[in-house]
Amino acid sequence: MAGSFSKESPLVNYFNSQDEKLKELVDDIGTDNWKEVAGHFSDRTDVQCLHRWQKVLNPELVKGPWTKEVREPENKNLIHTCTLTLDINKGSQTC
Numbered sequence: 273m274a275g276s277f278s279k280e281s282p283l284v285n286y287f288n289s290q291d292e293k294l295k296e297l298v299d300d301i302g303t304d305n306w307k308e309v310a311g312h313f314s315d316r317t318d319v320q321c322l323h324r325w326q327k328v329l330n331p332e333l334v335k336g337p338w339t340k341e342v343r344e345p346e347n348k349n350l351i352h353t354c355t356l357t358l359d360i361n362k363g364s365q366t367c
Contacts, residue, residue: 290313290316298329306322309321
């Protein structure tokens, strides 16, 4: 398959090492100065670092199915609002 790579691929190792470096930099610098964080990478912008942290690496992210509490009838409106937001933003989670 064109464009695919295995877990042993040098490209995967490269991304994994960049992720580890980004985690260390966030521990050291924090999340208030993405330009400074990006300055430690030769091929990443501040926006790319911010996006990778917020959407993939941040340990506070909750990934997985909706929780039971969110699925309760009194919270159905929240699910509907989030679903509409996801549809409008083509997958960008803002709820």
